[in-house]
Structure formats: C-alpha cells, structure tokens
Amino acid sequence: MKLYGGFGSPFTRRVGVTLRLYKLEHEHIVLRGSVPEELERLQKFNPLGRVPALETDDGRALADSATILDYLDQLVGPEKSLTPASGDARTEVMNIIGISAGAVEKSISCYYEEGINAKRPPEMVYRPWVDRMYEQTKEGVEALDGMAKSPWMTGNKLTQADVTLVCFWDFIMKHRPDSAPTLNCPNLSALSDRANAMTEFAETIPA
Numbered sequence: 001m002k003l004y005g006g007f008g009s010p011f012t013r014r015v016g017v018t019l020r021l022y023k024l025e026h027e028h029i030v031l032r033g034s035v036p037e038e039l040e041r042l043q044k045f046n047p048l049g050r051v052p053a054l055e056t057d058d059g060r061a062l063a064d065s066a067t068i069l070d071y072l073d074q075l076v077g078p079e080k081s082l083t084p085a086s087g088d089a090r091t092e093v094m095n096i097i098g099i100s101a102g103a104v105e106k107s108i109s110c111y112y113e114e115g116i117n118a119k120r121p122p123e124m125v126y127r128p129w130v131d132r133m134y135e136q137t138k139e140g141v142e143a144l145d146g147m148a149k150s151p152w153m154t155g156n157k158l159t160q161a162d163v164t165l166v167c168f169w170d171f172i173m174k175h176r177p178d179s180a181p182t183l184n185c186p187n188l189s190a191l192s193d194r195a196n197a198m199t200e201f202a203e204t205i206p207a
C-alpha cells in the first residue's frame, strides 16, 4: 500500500506510526497539496486534496486518517489492533482521540491564522477568535494531561490513544508561538518522550 503525505501533518504522522507498529509494508510518498502538480496527484486519492491519503493494495483510495486507521485496524485484526474493538476500553481510547483531535484542529487553525504559514494578512485576523482557539487547545491538552495513566494513556498497554495524542501534542508544541498561553502538561511531555524513544515514532518525527 502507499501512504501519501508528509509527517509534518500530524494526521499523516499518526498513520505512519501505526503502519510501523503494525509492521505493514508500505511505500511513503510525500505529496503536498500546496504544490499544483502534487495536488492533482493527491486528489486522485483524496478529493479534498488533503493529507493523509492511502492507496490500498487492491487499488482503493482512502481519505482521512480516521478512516485509514479503521482500515488498518481491520487489516491486522482485533488481537493486534491498537484500538480496542468494544467496551469501556474502546470508549476510553476514542474519548482521548476525540479530545486530542479537537485540540490539534484548533492549533492548526491558529497555524493558518498567524506566523509564516498564515493564509490571512495580519490586519484581517480577528484576534479574540484566535486567542479563544489557543485557549481551547490549552484546555483540551491540560484535560488530557489530567486523564493520563502510566506508563501509557490508558494504563500498561500502548494504544491508538497514545499514538494519536503524541503525534498531535508534538505538532501543538512545535507550532505554538511564545505569545500563546503556556501549557502545563508534564504527563504529556513525559508521554511524548517515552513514545519518541521508540523507533516507530522516532522515524516519523518531522524535520
């Protein structure tokens, strides 16, 4: 199978880590929606021109990291899946993933509002909304920090909650200007260090 997208995208990175943890052979092809020729190629696999996208061995095109992860979970089966198949364990993992996704989405929105990747001229930025989004990211990750068990988010076993949260947390930390409120998340910092010491995570750390 082929994974399209660079690991600068936290959504692509969580798929890249999962493919490694599942030991699934794949080709990684960095396509950027911001480059017209690459966008055209990417849209064959994701009509929105976003990353990640996955081309399966039987020729299917899957868009959206949640869909791709669900596909990979089914491929490896319930014994190996990083997302529990049912019950409280599944609900706990999905809840962590949901809050993590909300926090990183707010952070990505800020990334497109200010700094070198801004899509809007500074005079068109509505400051109260950007500030609110920084707050929402902070509230989300600090809540997650309080939910953390040890050594992994839900206890002894590494799950998709850890993969997703570490990829999203690393993005949030990398792209947070000094002017944004400080994040008080010692447990998430420790989680990130623990995970990034593993080859599967280390190989996907964006430059």
Ligand SMILES: N[C@@H](CCC(=O)N[C@@H](CS)C(=O)NCC(=O)O)C(=O)O
Binding pocket: 008, 009, 010, 011, 033, 048, 049, 050, 051, 052, 063, 064, 065, 066, 108
């Ligand atoms: N919900 C999607 C989000 C994907 C996403 O936002 N990708 C970003 C990169 S981090 C992207 O391609 N943005 C370009 C765009 O939306 O045009 C997923 O989980 O795959």
